[in-house]
Amino acid sequence: MSSGVAAFGCVLGLCLLACCGIAAEPAVPAKPLLHPLFSSGAVLQRGKPVAVWGWTEPGAEVTVVLAGEGLDAKQARVKAGADGRWQAALGPFAAGGPYTLTASSRDQKAEAKDVLIGDVWLCCGERNIVVPLFLAKNAKEEMSKANFPRLRQFLVAGHHAGTPQELTLHPGEPIKRKWLVCTPASIDGFYAIPYFFGRHLLQDLNVPIGIVVSAVGDSVGEAWVSTEAMSTLPEYAKPLADFQKLVQAVAEQKRRTGQDYTELLAAWYQANDSGTVAVPPWSAPECNLSTWSMARTPPLPKPGADLPKGFTGTYWLRREVTLPVELASKPGRLMLDANLDWDTTWLNGQKVGESESPNARNYVLPPHLLKAGTNVIAVRVLAQTLNAGPVGRPEKVNLCFDDGRITIPLAGEWRIHAGVDLKSAPPLPIRDDRKIEITSLYNGFIAPLVPMSLTGVVWYQGEYTASLGHSYSYRRLLPTLITDWRTHFGQGDLPFLIVSLANYNYRPRPARPADSAWAELREAQAITTKVLPACGLTVTIDGNEARNIYPVDKQPVSDRLALAAKAIAYGQQVEWSGPWYKTMTVEGTSIRLAFDHLGGGLVRSTGEALAGFAIAGEDHAFVWAEAHLDGDTVVVSSPQVAKPVAVRYAWGDDPPCNLANRAGLPAVPFRTDDWPGLTWPKPSPAPVFSLPKPTPDVGSGAR
Numbered sequence: 001m002s003s004g005v006a007a008f009g010c011v012l013g014l015c016l017l018a019c020c021g022i023a024a025e026p027a028v029p030a031k032p033l034l035h036p037l038f039s040s041g042a043v044l045q046r047g048k049p050v051a052v053w054g055w056t057e058p059g060a061e062v063t064v065v066l067a068g069e070g071l072d073a074k075q076a077r078v079k080a081g082a083d084g085r086w087q088a089a090l091g092p093f094a095a096g097g098p099y100t101l102t103a104s105s106r107d108q109k110a111e112a113k114d115v116l117i118g119d120v121w122l123c124c125g126e127r128n129i130v131v132p133l134f135l136a137k138n139a140k141e142e143m144s145k146a147n148f149p150r151l152r153q154f155l156v157a158g159h160h161a162g163t164p165q166e167l168t169l170h171p172g173e174p175i176k177r178k179w180l181v182c183t184p185a186s187i188d189g190f191y192a193i194p195y196f197f198g199r200h201l202l203q204d205l206n207v208p209i210g211i212v213v214s215a216v217g218d219s220v221g222e223a224w225v226s227t228e229a230m231s232t233l234p235e236y237a238k239p240l241a242d243f244q245k246l247v248q249a250v251a252e253q254k255r256r257t258g259q260d261y262t263e264l265l266a267a268w269y270q271a272n273d274s275g276t277v278a279v280p281p282w283s284a285p286e287c288n289l290s291t292w293s294m295a296r297t298p299p300l301p302k303p304g305a306d307l308p309k310g311f312t313g314t315y316w317l318r319r320e321v322t323l324p325v326e327l328a329s330k331p332g333r334l335m336l337d338a339n340l341d342w343d344t345t346w347l348n349g350q351k352v353g354e355s356e357s358p359n360a361r362n363y364v365l366p367p368h369l370l371k372a373g374t375n376v377i378a379v380r381v382l383a384q385t386l387n388a389g390p391v392g393r394p395e396k397v398n399l400c401f402d403d404g405r406i407t408i409p410l411a412g413e414w415r416i417h418a419g420v421d422l423k424s425a426p427p428l429p430i431r432d433d434r435k436i437e438i439t440s441l442y443n444g445f446i447a448p449l450v451p452m453s454l455t456g457v458v459w460y461q462g463e464y465t466a467s468l469g470h471s472y473s474y475r476r477l478l479p480t481l482i483t484d485w486r487t488h489f490g491q492g493d494l495p496f497l498i499v500s501l502a503n504y505n506y507r508p509r510p511a512r513p514a515d516s517a518w519a520e521l522r523e524a525q526a527i528t529t530k531v532l533p534a535c536g537l538t539v540t541i542d543g544n545e546a547r548n549i550y551p552v553d554k555q556p557v558s559d560r561l562a563l564a565a566k567a568i569a570y571g572q573q574v575e576w577s578g579p580w581y582k583t584m585t586v587e588g589t590s591i592r593l594a595f596d597h598l599g600g601g602l603v604r605s606t607g608e609a610l611a612g613f614a615i616a617g618e619d620h621a622f623v624w625a626e627a628h629l630d631g632d633t634v635v636v637s638s639p640q641v642a643k644p645v646a647v648r649y650a651w652g653d654d655p656p657c658n659l660a661n662r663a664g665l666p667a668v669p670f671r672t673d674d675w676p677g678l679t680w681p682k683p684s685p686a687p688v689f690s691l692p693k694p695t696p697d698v699g700s701g702a703r
Contacts, residue, residue, distance in 0.1 A: 043210025068099030118208025162432030196558030314419030337392020599661030
């Protein structure tokens with residue numbers, strides 16, 4: 001990997017850690033009268049009844065009103081259920097706004113201002129859907145003209161969960177998530193694909209666009225499907241049963257102890273961690289540091305130097321900072337940037353914050369805690385894996401005053417001391433929100449959105465599934481996911497736009513074509529769009545960033561997604577796809593291929609000749625082939641194959657490919673055979689779903 005790509009990956013990783021919802025302490029916040037989806041700046045779906053919901057006292061009546069200039073006030077009255085949850089239906093409405101949405105119940109009232117009516121899209125998947133706009137190609141230029149206040153984005157800050165959740169935030173986090181209105185002041189918070197996709201639709205349709213973003217890096221498809229739907233897939237029976245067993249064990253732990261994870265963890269620290277139980281504790285300013293060593297942080301402590309090799313457990317960091325009198329009288333912020341795993345932080349012996357989220361630490365310090373002269377910062381890290389602790393940027397580790405106008409750097413030399421080694425301690429309390437597990441992301445990132453009214457879904461996931469070699473199972477999994485979400489959102493065949501995996505893993509062209517897990521994953525995505533209605537496939541294999549798993553040129557994929565949206569969700573007569581393989585005919589020593597989605601005719605997007613075609617005979621041995629355009633067909637042959645029976649195109653991780661249509665859209669990668677592939681189960685089963693079979697007729701010459 002080049003140093004540039006490595007640096008990009010590091011920066012992107014930190015950005016994504018901050019937005020992609022990692023497990024957090026499961027303390028449940030008070031539930032609001034209005035769900036955070038319906039906060040100020042929200043976009044509500046036009047043309048459909050709009051579901052609005054929240055929580056109040058069980059059995060209480062709730063009045064919901066949407067009102068504003070040019071809109072006759074729309075009102076609904078409902079009663080909360082026994083669990084306090086209420087749900088009302090408003091509309092349908094035409095596009096417009098701004099309006100004000102209010103909910104009132106007894107002595108409670110919630111108000112959301114600047115609410116627009118337009119189209120709402122749910123953008124989900126892995127990291128590629130949440131590459132920040134500031135990391136995208138031409139970011140500076142794009143951000144300089146990003147002033148589209150009718151384009152808005154809402155980030156789902158969920159968490160891994162064993163059971164369906166109701167709120168779109170990390171448990172324990174204050175309910176502060178809000179809609180971002182696209183202005184120069186807020187554009188740093190937008191993600192590239194949602195922004196470009198939403199901007200395209202906004203400019204073409206001239207209606208407000210709301211984008212709800214729900215994504216987790218390195219996530220598998222089965223984590224995004226509900227328990228009910230996953231139980232219909234026998235091949236996932238064991239991992240589903242194992243996770244449900246863990247969920248039940250966590251519930252039993254709560255019943256047995258009467259405590260949740262955070263309380264049990266606090267008791268574990270008190271019983272096992274040297275720094276917590278010490279007198280005075282290592283968080284106290286007067287703690288004896290004679291046995292502590294020195295470490296430079298960030299970055300992470302060095303194994304074998306700062307900490308024992310292979311160490312997992314608790315370790316403590318301490319740092320002194322001297323303040324003048326004039327700063328000691330000011331409120332401050334302790335900025336510790338990103339931290340992997342749990343930290344608990346003290347200032348002058350008083351706890352000021354704790355978090356297991358990898359978000360940047362930003363702990364508010366009231367003035368009475370700070371004093372002129374020496375102040376002591378202590379951080380206890382619980383490292384349950386290797387390489388856990390401070391992973392942020394040194395320039396972002398500071399004590400800040402006056403909204404960052406005054407900063408005191410804190411990166412550099414810190415005192416360090418190991419606490420308890422997990423290998424010699426009693427087990428930590430168990431939990432079901434620690435890792436990405438089967439169904440856990442549906443529970444934490446999708447269930448809180450149901451039954452939000454939507455126009456459609458953008459789905460960009462599969463890189464991690466392909467890397468695990470699970471591409472074949474995606475043939476059944478992805479259709480199950482789509483059907484599952486459509487069932488839960490209850491809006492019929494909700495349009496579903498699938499991003500086909502980009503080219504990746506650059507290598508010089510091999511001497512012979514080879515099987516590919518990435519190609520098989522793309523095939524599963526393509527099959528899904530054929531077996532389910534209202535699905536579209538957006539091809540991205542023609543990008544020129546095969547060394548980067550997070551391509552930065554996000555505008556082409558976003559524009560292609562918008563074309564698919566206009567055709568599938570809005571019924572516009574536009575060409576939204578590149579050529580799709582339709583049929584093949586054997587003509588002597590050649591095979592002639594016909595296509596759908598001609599888009600005005602077949603063309604080469606680059607080069608003097610078609611590239612990326614392979615051909616095989618009955619021995620199943622593929623060789624690189626010669627291919628040429630003949631009208632709206634492609635003729636493929638090789639002198640090495642006298643009796644051809646199958647063709648493949650763009651079949652590889654990073655294959656050569658230049659077949660397109662005159663609409664400028666690349667052809668969908670394909671194969672005409674259904675021979676067992678790299679990721680098929682052994683022994684190979686009958687295919688689970690497949691694309692059209694080759695036609696049996698044999699021609700005698702050119703058309």
